[in-house]
Amino acid sequence: METLTVILRALANVVVVLLLAPLFEGVLRRVTARIQSRQGPPLLQPYYDLLKLLGKEDIESGESPWMQRFAVHLALASVLTVVCLLPLGAPSPLNAAGDMILLIYLLTLAGICTLLAGLAAGSTYSLIGISREMITMMALEPLFAITLVIGALNVNSLRLDQVLDGSVYAGGGFPLSGLIMLAVMLLSFQAFVQRVPFDIAEAETEIMEGPLIEYSGPKLALFKYAQMIKLVIYSSLFVALFIPWGSALVFPFGWLWFWVKVLGLVLLVTVVAATHARYRIDQALNYYGGLLGVAFVALILAGFGY
Amino acid sequence: MAAREKLNLLKERFGNAIQRADIPAEDRLFVFVDPQSVREICRHVFRHLDARYVISIGADDRPHSGDFLVAHHFAFDEDHLLSSILTRIPADEPAFDSITDEVPAANWAEREIRDLYGLEPRGHRYLKRLVLPDGWPDGVHPLRKDVPFDHVPEGFDPDREFKFDEAPEGCTVVPFGPFHPTLDEPAHFRLYVEGEMVRGCEYRGFMVHRGIEKLAESVLTYNDIPMAAERICGICGCVHNVAYAQSVEGAAALRIPPRAEYIRTIMLELERLHSHLLWVGLACHIVGFDTMFMQAFRIREPVMWIAEKISGNRKTYALCVIGGVRWEITDDLRAELRQVLDQLEKEWRPVVAAVQKDRNLKARTRGVGVADRHLVKDAALLGPVARAAGVDIDARRDHPYAAYDRVEFDVITADGADVWSRVIVRALEVFESIRIIRQCLDRMEPGPLSLDIQDELPVGRMGMSSVEAPRGESHHFVITGENNRPRRWRVRAPTYQNLQGVPAMIKDQQLADMTISLGSIDPCFSCTDRMETIDIRSGAKRVWSQEELKQLARGTRA
Structure with a gap:
């Protein structure tokens, strides 16, 4: 009975995210269009796009077609597994089966899929794309890890339900370290979701979508889907870590309130993306470096209980 | 009399090497010199008299004088003088002394003469083909008069691949082009990249060379050519249209009616408005700032509509005939144009203010794609690229044509020599264009639109004209001819020179800066x-x- 509930709740999480992720993308595109004085596509356009791509011929291309296929399935699989771990307006379904370490692993795996995709294409542009992606990952992963470590320190646990519930504030007060990390994660959020000004690894006008250069049809659809889900995942994580208030409301209010918060983050991402130019990789790296320095200070502060 | 003064300077120094000179107008000088001394004379003109290199031109004059002609054009901008140094090359010894060592900017032009006329530039250090594809057989030179315009030589292999130079050691090759999302026309930069740093490049272009010059010399007539000329470019077509008409009018000593001059000025400035607005948008798109791209295009759109109301077309205005213009700007249109300008000025001001303060945009463009004064001089860079490096040149003021001598405007310069300065120069030039059009609208008097030309145009006369296109000086040269068409017509679009500066601009900077550096000389875009x-x-x-x-x-x- 217990197992069945867990499976059903995990499935529910997956289905909800699969259904909602393109909608958030649609909101993002629509709001971007409004900022640009355009009407923009219908809200449901991302669904149509995915369906259209899924219906196209599946072309094998690039240096290593099987790796290309593997990378895209792995990407979608890893982000969906992450979804099973997340408390999406309700307690995390796989609370007992995994902890923060697993979460970090899975998120890294999703990033590695991009590298695999780029390697599979084997073109100069995709290789430049993955070298940029790799640099970005190395700078960003620690930021996220530090946030989780601070949270874990505060609650003295690696359990998902305890850490992913405003743990950076150490239950109640507003310690300095939590507030610093809030600022750091806000400033780097755009990079986690790979949007302008930090869409450097894809940079359409420079390296023509980098790692995705050889993707088309159904495989491209799955990759795009994984990217849309990533936006939801990171927004949910941010909400769970930093904006926990109201999560204890009774169903369905807590659940709805959670998605309103996620929508708020997506809107923030949209506005930032629409008002910035893309940075160069060296400029971005300097920026991440600065944030990383600040994050370490926060970690030390948290260690002393501030 | 700047022309006379410069001629005397040359005569004093080179005496017998000066064979013949012609000063058809105060601001034009044609000097025929001894082929042995041409290199020395060009060096003197370029380095000591500090003239700006414009272009080198070949011509096949064998049916008339038995010789080929090679002309090197230089501009004395401060003296308002355009000059041409010509040499006669005997048909039995088709070679001329290269001036590229003295004037680096002549590199492409001399290679083009070699390709199209088969004249060998002696002493040129990089004699790779420029215009002709690698599959074109040796010994066939399309612009020679004995080659028909539709001739496809035996042995032409359109599928032959280009032979590229070896990449330097330790560098990987990143192909930028022939097709790339930010290139709207095929051009191939082979970038030598070390990590993310560009260390050098090789350029192959001319993949869509259409042979318009040959067509004009073979089948078109004087008044057909303006229509072909404006199809050279989808952005600054009117510039070529006007520059061609002016060079023929110059050669034939025709003075067009004042109202036509004002209308030409207005249309040229309208074209600059739409081009600059488009470019600022495009530059922002290249660095990923799509909101500005969309807004710039929104603000630009009314300019296209008013151009359509005046000429019937958003672009390719079909404006000029020899001796005047074809479209009238009626009182209704004048009133509407004023409204468009008011609206544009109102909307553009806050955009410029926002751009000037945008630190994010500054971070991407400051110190990027640097072309300093020395590069501007040596590669003869033009327009906003030169002005952004503090080189104060503008053909509208320096070599006034149409009605530019009757309007007031400022030449905008900056001193950063980088992409950022080019953005600012172009953004501010929009206001100057608005100012010029308003003055023209105030001052134009009623009158005829074109001359009534009864006689054939005189034969064998030379004319040249420089028009300040949105991207820099566009230079046209014409030798008038028989059968109601020119013998030779040479077009030097500003990008011809500016592109030669790109390898130096992108060297030793990040790959990510390549597109915006190239874009900063102004790419081209057609609109539907x-x-x-x-x-x-x-x-x-x-x-x-x-x-x-x-x-x-x-x-x-x-």
């Missing part, structure tokens, strides 16, 4: 007015009107 949709199943056609498209895009009724 209306869209036609055809339902494949029923075959039903529907043409979307401007209003409907606008409704579709913006969701608001105009």
Whole structure:
């Protein structure tokens, strides 16, 4: 009975995210269009796009077609597994089966899929794309890890339900370290979701979508889907870590309130993306470096209980 | 009399090497010199008299004098003088002394003369083909008079691949082009990249060389050519249209009616407005700032509409005939144009203010794609690229044509020599263009639109004209000829020189800066007015009107 509930709740999480992720993308595109004085596509356009791509011929291309296929399935699989771990307006379904370490692993795996995709294409542009992606990952992963470590320190646990519930504030007060990390994660959020000004690894006008250069049809659809889900995942994580208030409301209010918060983050991402130019990789790296320095200070502060 | 003064300077120094000189107008100088001394004379003119290199031109004059001609054009901008140093090359010894060692900017022009006329530049250090494809057989030179315009030589292999130079050691090759999302026309930069740093590049272009010059010399007539000329470019077509007409008018000593001069000025400035607005948008798109791209295009659109109302077309205005213009700007149009300008000025001011303060944009463009004064001089860079490096040149002021001598405007310069400065120069030039058009609208008097030309144009005269295109000086040279068409017509678009500066601009900077550096000399873009949709199943056609498209895009009724 217990197992069945867990499976059903995990499935529910997956289905909800699969259904909602393109909608958030649609909101993002629509709001971007409004900022640009355009009407923009219908809200449901991302669904149509995915369906259209899924219906196209599946072309094998690039240096290593099987790796290309593997990378895209792995990407979608890893982000969906992450979804099973997340408390999406309700307690995390796989609370007992995994902890923060697993979460970090899975998120890294999703990033590695991009590298695999780029390697599979084997073109100069995709290789430049993955070298940029790799640099970005190395700078960003620690930021996220530090946030989780601070949270874990505060609650003295690696359990998902305890850490992913405003743990950076150490239950109640507003310690300095939590507030610093809030600022750091806000400033780097755009990079986690790979949007302008930090869409450097894809940079359409420079390296023509980098790692995705050889993707088309159904495989491209799955990759795009994984990217849309990533936006939801990171927004949910941010909400769970930093904006926990109201999560204890009774169903369905807590659940709805959670998605309103996620929508708020997506809107923030949209506005930032629409008002910035893309940075160069060296400029971005300097920026991440600065944030990383600040994050370490926060970690030390948290260690002393501030 | 700057022309006389410069001629005397040359005579004093080179004496017998000066064979013949012609000063058809105060601001034009043609000097025929001894082929042995041409290198020395050009060095003197370029380095000591500090003239700006314009272009080198070949011509096949064998049917008339038995010789080839090679002309090197230089501009004395401060003295308002355009000069040409010509040499006669005997047909039995088709070679000339290269001036590229003295004037680096002549590199391409001399290679082009070699390709198209078969004249060997002696002493040129990089004699790779420039215009002709590698599959073209040796010994066939398309611009020679004995080659028909539609001739496809035996042994032409269109599928032959280009032979590229070896990449330097330790560098990987990143192909930038022939097709790339930010290149709207095929051009191939082979970048030598070390990590993310560009260490050098090789350029192959001319993949869509259409042979317009040959066509003009063979089948078109004087008044057909303006229409062909404006199809050289989808952005600054009117510039070529006017520059050609002016060079013929110069050669034939025709003085066009004042009203036509004002109308030419207005249309040229309208073209600059739309071009600069488009460019600022495009530059922002290249660095990923798409909101500015969309807004710039929105602000630009009324300029296209008013151009359409005046000429019938958003672009390719079909403005000039020899001796005047074809379109009248009526009182209604004048009033409407004023409104468009007011609206544009009102909307553009806050955009410029926002751009000037945008630190994010600054971070991407400051110190990027640097072309300093020395590069500007040596590669003869033009327009906003030169002005952004503090080189104060502008053909509108330096070599006034149309009605530019009767209007007041400032030449905008900056001193950063980088992409950022080019953005600012172009953004501010928009206001100057608005100012110029307003003055023209105030001052134009009623009168005829064109001359009534009764006689054939004189034969064998030379004319040249420089027009300040949005991207820099566009230079046209004409030798008038028989059968109502020129013997030789040479077009030097500003990008011809500016592109030669790109390898130096992108060297030792990040790959990510390549597109914006190249973009900063101003890429080209065609725009489509209306869209036609055809339902494949029923075959039903529907043409979307401007209003409907606008409704579709913006969701608001105009």
